[in-house]
Amino acid sequence: MKILEWxxxxxxxxxxxxxxxxVFLLMIYGLRRAVIARKPVVGGTLPDYGIIVTAYExxxxxxxxxxxxxxxxxxxxxxxxxxxxxxxxxxxxxxxKVALLRPxxxxxxxxxxxxxxxxxxxxxxxxxxxIDSDNLTDPEYLNELNVYFNQGxxxxxxxxxxxxxxxxxxCLDAARDIYYHFYDGKVLFGAGSSATLAGSGMAFTxxxxxxxxxxxxxxxxxxxxxLQEGIVSRGxxxxxxxxxxxxxxxxxxxxxxVKQRARWINTWFKYFSYGFKILFKGITRFSLNQVLFGxxxxxxxxxxxxxxxxxxxxxxxxxxxxxxxxxxxxxxxxVLGFYISLKSSPTDPKIYQSLVNIPKFMFYQLTALVxxxxxxxxxxxxxxxxxxxx
Numbered sequence: 001m002k003i004l005e006w007x008x009x010x011x012x013x014x015x016x017x018x019x020x021x022x023v024f025l026l027m028i029y030g031l032r033r034a035v036i037a038r039k040p041v042v043g044g045t046l047p048d049y050g051i052i053v054t055a056y057e058x059x060x061x062x063x064x065x066x067x068x069x070x071x072x073x074x075x076x077x078x079x080x081x082x083x084x085x086x087x088x089x090x091x092x093x094x095x096x097k098v099a100l101l102r103p104x105x106x107x108x109x110x111x112x113x114x115x116x117x118x119x120x121x122x123x124x125x126x127x128x129x130x131i132d133s134d135n136l137t138d139p140e141y142l143n144e145l146n147v148y149f150n151q152g153x154x155x156x157x158x159x160x161x162x163x164x165x166x167x168x169x170x171c172l173d174a175a176r177d178i179y180y181h182f183y184d185g186k187v188l189f190g191a192g193s194s195a196t197l198a199g200s201g202m203a204f205t206x207x208x209x210x211x212x213x214x215x216x217x218x219x220x221x222x223x224x225x226x227l228q229e230g231i232v233s234r235g236x237x238x239x240x241x242x243x244x245x246x247x248x249x250x251x252x253x254x255x256x257x258v259k260q261r262a263r264w265i266n267t268w269f270k271y272f273s274y275g276f277k278i279l280f281k282g283i284t285r286f287s288l289n290q291v292l293f294g295x296x297x298x299x300x301x302x303x304x305x306x307x308x309x310x311x312x313x314x315x316x317x318x319x320x321x322x323x324x325x326x327x328x329x330x331x332x333x334x335v336l337g338f339y340i341s342l343k344s345s346p347t348d349p350k351i352y353q354s355l356v357n358i359p360k361f362m363f364y365q366l367t368a369l370v371x372x373x374x375x376x377x378x379x380x381x382x383x384x385x386x387x388x389x390x
Contacts, residue, residue: 019330050125129203144244158244171354182341193292195240222267
């Protein structure tokens with residue numbers, strides 16, 4: 001009986017630490033920020049960017065995306081639009097800045113599209129950045145990435161801000177993104193680890209990208225999971241550029257939400273074991289970067305550990321009331337941490353107003369959990385909705 005009790009406590013601890021881990025990271029971030037100087041500038045020539053935009057079947061938003069990229073306050077770049085399984089007869093872009101590529105055979109994969117573009121670079125770009133087919137970019141996007149490349153980093157994640165806040169679902173989706181950008185980006189990087197990758201709005205030296213993914217054929221959602229594992233496992237840090245902004249289309253309806261979250265949940269179950277690999281590697285190498293990053297990768301999607309937390313509060317009321325109090329304190333700490341992330345970021349009032357609908361949002365995510373096993377069957381047909389974080 002004692003063994004079962006210990007197992008039960010271990011399971012609860014494994015779930016419960018996720019409630020307080022963000023605030024723990026925030027404390028490390030605060031301490032490091034006070035005592036560690038900024039990494040010195042390496043300098044050198046300005047990066048030459050290959051900007052890769054991938055589209056699958058849908059091209060309606062490509063003119064706006066390319067138009068936004070052409071407004072960048074930067075000279076050394078060339079845009080590569082990979083229109084996989086697309087009708088491009090109505091797409092017309094200035095040839096001196098944009099290469100419109102339509103693969104002869106269907107690629108059906110983000111990384112295949114990326115390398116299709118890389119193999120057709122008009123010159124050997126030193127860096128590349130990946131943009132979704134529904135993103136818009138801030139004019140200073142590349143200049144803000146350069147702040148970190150000039151400090152010697154070879155991988156940088158920017159911020160994906162909401163392009164639309166026209167529905168409750170879009171606002172809640174944006175709130176979730178703000179939370180992740182703050183803790184998995186700004187705080188995690190500031191604490192000495194790496195920002196997690198978000199699928200777009202990210203940039204790398206071309207050499208690093210080819211080193212990590214050049215020998216792999218990653219299909220389905222989650223290429224960013226494979227990419228970040230390959231980078232951090234090799235000892236690199238992924239910098240977080242909070243002023244390198246891309247504007248991202250947020251989920252607008254319940255059907256889209258369920259399909260999108262089903263893919264995310266499927267991706268987490270598929271790749272969460274990377275967390276153990278990086279964590280153990282970090283312990284053996286005494287690498288704070290890898291230890292913290294491994295712990296983050298092991299974290300379940302937010303709605304899963306929040307629902308489990310409520311379940312354990314109710315369960316312990318019957319068998320161990322003191323533990324219920326501990327769980328309640330942990331939940332309060334998490335809510336406080338979530339509030340800190342919103343208050344520390346430019347958060348639209350609409351987002352605060354939408355928070356009362358979190359229970360409905362979580363219900364649809366439970367529906368997505370039920371559909372997660374068949375998520376890959378719908379992932380290609382709805383590629384334009386494939387955002388990345390669970």
